[in-house]
Amino acid sequence: MGARADHVVTSGTFSLDGGTWEVDNNVWLIGDDDEVLIIDAAHDPDEILAAVDDRRVVAIVCTHAHDDHINAAEDLATATDALVYLHPADDELWRQVYPDADFEPLHDGQQFEVAGTFLQVLHTPGHAPGAVSLYAPQLKAVFTGDTLFAGGPGATGRSFSDFPTIIDSIRERLLTLPPDTVVHTGHGDSTSIGAEAPHLDEWIARGH
Numbered sequence: 001m002g003a004r005a006d007h008v009v010t011s012g013t014f015s016l017d018g019g020t021w022e023v024d025n026n027v028w029l030i031g032d033d034d035e036v037l038i039i040d041a042a043h044d045p046d047e048i049l050a051a052v053d054d055r056r057v058v059a060i061v062c063t064h065a066h067d068d069h070i071n072a073a074e075d076l077a078t079a080t081d082a083l084v085y086l087h088p089a090d091d092e093l094w095r096q097v098y099p100d101a102d103f104e105p106l107h108d109g110q111q112f113e114v115a116g117t118f119l120q121v122l123h124t125p126g127h128a129p130g131a132v133s134l135y136a137p138q139l140k141a142v143f144t145g146d147t148l149f150a151g152g153p154g155a156t157g158r159s160f161s162d163f164p165t166i167i168d169s170i171r172e173r174l175l176t177l178p179p180d181t182v183v184h185t186g187h188g189d190s191t192s193i194g195a196e197a198p199h200l201d202e203w204i205a206r207g208h
Contacts, residue, residue, distance in 0.1 A: 003117035005030050005141055005184060008051045012043030014068035017158050023068050026186055028143050030136065031055060032115035039063065039134060039143050040186060041073035041084070048072060049079055057082040058114050061106070063145025063186060064128035065090035067097050074101055087123060090130030093160060106132055119143075122173045126166020127154035133174060141182045142193070148174055148183055150191035152203045167204060175200065 006029045014023045025042035035056045038048065040063055057080035062070050065086055073084045086094060086103040094103060108123035112134075119134045124147045131154075134143040146154035148170050156163040174183075179194030 003030055003032055003115035003136075003139065005136075005139055005143075006051065007184070008047055010043040010047050010072075012068060012071065014066060016066065024187060025068055026184070026188075027051075028184055030114055030117065030119065030139070030143075031058075035115055037061065037112055037114040037119065038076065038082075040069045040145065041071070041076045042068055043072055045072040045075035045079060048076060052080070059112055060084045061112065061119075061132075061134065062086045062090075062103075063133070063143065063147075064131040065093035065097070066128060066146070067093075069145065069186065070094065070097055073103075074098060087130030087132050089125065090128055090160075093128060093130075106130075108132075124148075124166075124169035124173050126156060126162055126164075126169050128160050131169070135177065135181075139182075140178070140180055141184055142174065142177055143184045144174065145186040148196065149185050149187070150183070150189050150196070152196075152199065152206070154186075163207060167200075171200060 008027050011024050014021050028039040030037045038060045084103045085106045087106045110121040112119045117138045119136045122133045124133045127146045153166045175197045177193050181193040183191045
């Protein structure tokens with residue numbers, strides 16, 4: 001039995017630039033019955049651990065360091081003895097939540113293996129400087145965090161974000177993937193590369 005992608009939806013808040021919003025986050029678990037990799041440590045470590053069950057956690061990978069994607073990271077790391085990975089360009093955002101805790105640095109092209117499946121790190125900045133996507137060709141899936149959603153790019157109207165940068169990331173790193181690649185997002189419904197690619201010019205015209 002090969003690897004599969006499951007997810008749980010956790011609820012909490014996202015705070016940045018003095019504002020706070022209620023949000024629901026997708027936490028993705030890639031693995032089999034023995035081991036699992038967690039993408040994004042959002043809000044509720046107990047709910048995530050219940051989904052992990054008794055499997056070994058090979059890594060906790062954060063797609064970026066907005067607080068709603070990392071606020072369960074340290075509790076999860078302590079409970080599972082797994083390391084937390086984040087792109088170092090998001091260090092300043094990470095320190096807003098964890099001033100004294102460190103993470104393992106992610107880099108573009110890095111690979112993780114879980115249950116015989118490989119996930120490749122794609123640095124896709126724009127929503128945050130250290131935003132990454134994780135491409136799993138064997139699953140025909142990419143986990144985009146808040147870089148690409150069903151219906152367009154992630155938000156870029158706040159600190160540490162930039163609209164032209166996210167458009168470049170989507171055009172050059174994501175829309176070049178096979179059209180049948182399923183896009184598993186940080187919030188909301190999944191989509192596919194083929195469903196989103198025709199709309200790039202509309203997003204550019206719409207702006208952020």
